[in-house]
Amino acid sequence: MHFSYSGEKEVRHAPLDRFQQPFEQPFSNPYEIRLPYRAGPGGANEGPKLLRELVRLRDGNRTAAFWKEQALLLELLRLLEEGEHESRSTPAIRIAEQAEAYLKANYQAELTNGKLAEALHFHPNYIVRCMKERFDRTPMDYLHEYRLEQAKLLLVTTDWPIAQIAERVGFRHVPYFSACFKRQAGVPPLKYRRRYRS
Structure with missing residues (x-):
């Protein structure tokens, strides 16, 4: 799996009318996802199984597969991060x-x-x-x-x-x-x- 990241993302907002306030997030979430630059698929059995399921969903009904893909991707990111954390835990x-x-x-x-x-x-x-x-x-x-x-x-x-x-x-x-x-x-x-x- 390859993630492509090109740096800061520019967000363009539609012009606000004079009564509308821009949305601000009231609470900060100090949590960051830290992924290794290179890593195996995470977990001895879980990672490869998640990857196979993601590939299988690609060929199915796109609407039905969307939320399942999101959940599988989040689980895969969790496995990658936990593997990185364990490897660098001092x-x-x-x-x-x-x-x-x-x-x-x-x-x-x-x-x-x-x-x-x-x-x-x-x-x-x-x-x-x-x-x-x-x-x-x-x-x-x-x-x-x-x-x-x-x-x-x-x-x-x-x-x-x-x-x-x-x-x-x-x-x-x-x-x-x-x-x-x-x-x-x-x-x-x-x-x-x-x-x-x-």
Whole structure:
């Protein structure tokens, strides 16, 4: 299978009338698919089976096959990514992913590099290096971004006051939360809520 990629894709939008707002995605998804440059079909038996099924669907009814092909392609991408992840998984990457899981599970609590180090039984400086290698950010930067993403979700899905949301996601001071939120989202929390509430 060969994927062809020519760089950044230019997206052209139809002109907006003066009352229409451009669509913006309210929540970011920090997940990226990382595929190896060259790899086998993934999985000892699963990968080749998926490829055969994709080829078989090519000759059938195009309408009926479309969604099945999409599901098979996603499964194949998952296998390729997992194979790449296992082949390049180092102790540092495993530590970074353990730190990520701990931060996500405990983001509402007061966390420091010291508490994270105690939980993972590694030196704080080593954990910081691992997180930078894997996620290009320190544990506290990762935590900060994650808290703000959770706040965005709560702003859109609940009627809670800003102070309650700030406390719920781990910010102890509402003005600091509002300033951080505006810096990241470009608008204050209440304006963000009004923009994305349906």
